[in-house]
Amino acid sequence: MPVTRLLYPLYQLGNPQLRIFRPNWFLTLVRPGKEQPPDTVQFRTPMEMTKYDIKNYLENIYNVPVGAVRTRIQFGSNKKRNHRNQKIKQPDYKVAYVQLAQGQTFSFPDVFPEKDKTPEEGSMEEMKQKYMEDEEQRQKLDPRRGGVTDWFGL
Amino acid sequence: MAASSSAGRVLTLCKQFQNVFRISSAINTKHCTATLTRCQPHLYRETSPLAALSWCSPVSAVSQCRALHTTVSRRGLDEFFDLPENWGEENVKSGAPWTAKHLRTKSNEDLHKLWYVLLKEKNMLLSLEQESRRQRLQMPSPERLKKVSRSMFRLETVVKERETALRLLQTGQEKGRPGAWRRNIFGYTYWYRYKEYAIPWYMNKRYKRKRFFTPKFVQPHIRLRLEKHLRGKAREASLQRGNRSKLKEKFPQMKVSAS
Numbered sequence: 001m002p003v004t005r006l007l008y009p010l011y012q013l014g015n016p017q018l019r020i021f022r023p024n025w026f027l028t029l030v031r032p033g034k035e036q037p038p039d040t041v042q043f044r045t046p047m048e049m050t051k052y053d054i055k056n057y058l059e060n061i062y063n064v065p066v067g068a069v070r071t072r073i074q075f076g077s078n079k080k081r082n083h084r085n086q087k088i089k090q091p092d093y094k095v096a097y098v099q100l101a102q103g104q105t106f107s108f109p110d111v112f113p114e115k116d117k118t119p120e121e122g123s124m125e126e127m128k129q130k131y132m133e134d135e136e137q138r139q140k141l142d143p144r145r146g147g148v149t150d151w152f153g154l
Numbered sequence: 155m156a157a158s159s160s161a162g163r164v165l166t167l168c169k170q171f172q173n174v175f176r177i178s179s180a181i182n183t184k185h186c187t188a189t190l191t192r193c194q195p196h197l198y199r200e201t202s203p204l205a206a207l208s209w210c211s212p213v214s215a216v217s218q219c220r221a222l223h224t225t226v227s228r229r230g231l232d233e234f235f236d237l238p239e240n241w242g243e244e245n246v247k248s249g250a251p252w253t254a255k256h257l258r259t260k261s262n263e264d265l266h267k268l269w270y271v272l273l274k275e276k277n278m279l280l281s282l283e284q285e286s287r288r289q290r291l292q293m294p295s296p297e298r299l300k301k302v303s304r305s306m307f308r309l310e311t312v313v314k315e316r317e318t319a320l321r322l323l324q325t326g327q328e329k330g331r332p333g334a335w336r337r338n339i340f341g342y343t344y345w346y347r348y349k350e351y352a353i354p355w356y357m358n359k360r361y362k363r364k365r366f367f368t369p370k371f372v373q374p375h376i377r378l379r380l381e382k383h384l385r386g387k388a389r390e391a392s393l394q395r396g397n398r399s400k401l402k403e404k405f406p407q408m409k410v411s412a413s
Contacts, residue, residue, distance in 0.1 A: 007331070028280040028283075109241075
């Protein structure tokens, strides 16, 4: 679903502040690769966003008090090659390190905790699991053969 | 507290609910959002399966939907993640995406609010996707991203439709951005869309290098290009004719579609 290129109005001294309705920018909160101070949150942002944009975005949409924002552009590698030996470019992206104000801290949570996968009694999943186990048991060879495959006679 | 996020979840992905309603604690597929606002947050958490059922049964028609109201969320950075109950799940239930037909029934304020709800949901899903790649695990229900993107795209089209309608009524202009038909150097005529500059065009050196006219020495090239195009068209037409005559030979009673 392509979005047509937006043209922002030209700014000259004395113009009113540009306001953007329905921003088309998406921030991705990422786990930091290197250890960051407790008040720093790491985001991947689109290349067109500036530090002020990120600050306003977080403050207005997420009500997060933002202290300082530092950005850098991460170069996406152009080294890999496909089966035709053409270079494949990984897209570039901007990384923003946002420091929260008012002494708030943030630690990246564990979003994939180990969950006990036993299905409850009488449910579809339990029946499916039982069926799969039975099938596997049927496919297995006689344990008295000691791991020898069926190819060998006797 | 969680209601706003669940409202968000519902809003983003609700359209019409299907028959069987296995409602997980977090996401319901529902039609009417008004009932959500009436429920207090803590009540919603506890009685979610039953409450949802009691909401859902009488509500089935579009006309019963009222204006959308969402509370200002106070969760901050937690909104970049799903509800904690869904962490580690393999499948997270979500409803159908918004259709343009459905969005056209909503007011402008509702669409504006919905845009931000969808935006936050998309941010959450992107963060989840990146984290799943980092942990080398599968993201639960990746189809949610497509649903949200399509809903946002349709919302944008609906808003654009309304803007064009208003512009046509008020000013009679069809296009929001002014433009003109221009010839470029190669002889092609195309719709050039105007761009804002701080200085007039005759002072703009880069603009003057673009040359919106076709020089005389390009005419032979244009002629050759035209000949090539006509030759290609003639070749295709004769190919079609040949195919049709061969088929007619083999199948004399064949009826050829008028093409």
